[in-house]
Amino acid sequence: MTATSTTMAIAAPAEIQVELGARSYPIAIGARLLDDGARFARVIRGRHVLIVSNEMVAPLYLERLRAALARGNASLQIEQLILPDGEVHKTLDSTARVFAALAEMKASRDATILALGGGVIGDLAGFAAACWMRGIDFVQLPTTLLAMVDSSVGGKTGVDLAAGKNLVGAFHQPRAVIVDTDTLATLPPRELAAGFAEIVKYGALGDATFFAWLEQHTDALRVRAAQALAQAIAHCCTQKAGIVARDETEQGERALLNLGHTFGHAIETATGYGTLLHGEGVAIGMVLAARLSAQLGLASPASAHSCSALTCPSRCHMASIRII
Numbered sequence: 001m002t003a004t005s006t007t008m009a010i011a012a013p014a015e016i017q018v019e020l021g022a023r024s025y026p027i028a029i030g031a032r033l034l035d036d037g038a039r040f041a042r043v044i045r046g047r048h049v050l051i052v053s054n055e056m057v058a059p060l061y062l063e064r065l066r067a068a069l070a071r072g073n074a075s076l077q078i079e080q081l082i083l084p085d086g087e088v089h090k091t092l093d094s095t096a097r098v099f100a101a102l103a104e105m106k107a108s109r110d111a112t113i114l115a116l117g118g119g120v121i122g123d124l125a126g127f128a129a130a131c132w133m134r135g136i137d138f139v140q141l142p143t144t145l146l147a148m149v150d151s152s153v154g155g156k157t158g159v160d161l162a163a164g165k166n167l168v169g170a171f172h173q174p175r176a177v178i179v180d181t182d183t184l185a186t187l188p189p190r191e192l193a194a195g196f197a198e199i200v201k202y203g204a205l206g207d208a209t210f211f212a213w214l215e216q217h218t219d220a221l222r223v224r225a226a227q228a229l230a231q232a233i234a235h236c237c238t239q240k241a242g243i244v245a246r247d248e249t250e251q252g253e254r255a256l257l258n259l260g261h262t263f264g265h266a267i268e269t270a271t272g273y274g275t276l277l278h279g280e281g282v283a284i285g286m287v288l289a290a291r292l293s294a295q296l297g298l299a300s301p302a303s304a305h306s307c308s309a310l311t312c313p314s315r316c317h318m319a320s321i322r323i324i
């Protein structure tokens with residue numbers, strides 16, 4: 001991707017609105033938002049709250065979240081469900097466990113599910129929210145970079161079957177997305193790099209200014225500089241919010257967000273799921289798509305080279321499996 005300008009400041013609004021009429025919702029981005037009890041009190045409509053998280057994330061952030069919720073509204077009935085970690089648990093069985101927890105607490109129509117974790121927890125908890133009493137509120141509290149810039153926004157929810165990934169699901173928009181950027185401090189480096197690929201995707205989708213900004217800020221993002229991360233997340237969320245508002249159910253423009261995914265999914269399948277992280281597959285897929293575009297004369301060789309250079313950190317794992 002060739003840049004036209006490298007000096008533009010990337011807007012970093014603390015709050016972005018996804019405009020979907022009656023189903024519009026805010027994306028809040030900032031430090032220590034998990035402690036913001038007043039924000040939760042504004043978003044949660046009923047008394048019943050179920051936090052869904054996993055065995056990796058819960059020990060890190062669950063108690064802080066519970067304390068903030070109680071500070072915001074002392075009359076909430078707060079329960080929690082801690083699932084095992086990993087994509088292999090993004091299943092109907094885990095969804096049934098969410099239903100059982102909701103039934104146990106006698107959750108009513110105005111109950112809220114809080115999804116505390118990465119894309120796996122967000123997709124699964126969102127799907128359970130879509131189904132319980134034909135749809136209750138849920139709030140995305142993404143804790144991976146990938147979930148912050150992609151999966152938590154847009155209302156795609158679902159789980160995997162043995163026959164394939166994300167085969168069962170629903171479009172169900174969250175009531176809010178609350179991104180506490182401090183949670184990235186504990187994210188393993190490989191997961192951070194995989195999320196970076198999804199950020200590059202937004203630049204490669206024709207946003208040359210953002211692409212150039214990323215080239216300038218790669219080091220800052222890699223060392224988790226708070227300001228750079230917040231700016232990048234806000235920019236991606238703004239882009240995604242616009243695309244979702246124009247094409248909520250992927251009839252056209254939203255398919256652009258699948259850039260690199262055709263190659264990526266094929267490689268994920270060929271290597272066996274679990275060998276590559278989703279973002280790593282996307283990084284490799286974007287490079288292959290850029291190279292193919294260059295070969296077809298649809299993009300310049302320099303663009304393909306830039307895409308390859310920028311996604312390099314996300315592709316570090318591929319050396320060990322000799323894909324590229």
Ligand SMILES: NC(=O)c1ccc[n+]([C@@H]2O[C@H](COP(=O)([O-])OP(=O)(O)OC[C@H]3O[C@@H](n4cnc5c(N)ncnc54)[C@H](O)[C@@H]3O)[C@@H](O)[C@H]2O)c1
Binds near residue numbers: 121146
């Ligand atoms: N709904 C959508 O639009 C959409 C888009 C892209 C991807 N996805 C889905 O997202 C999933 C991948 O999401 P992911 O990459 O976030 O994976 P993930 O949810 O498995 O999280 C990755 C790992 O990081 C751990 N983790 C999460 N936050 C942490 C933190 N702050 N500190 C330490 N460890 C932390 C998790 O426990 C897990 O081990 C896939 O299931 C994919 O299908 C959905």
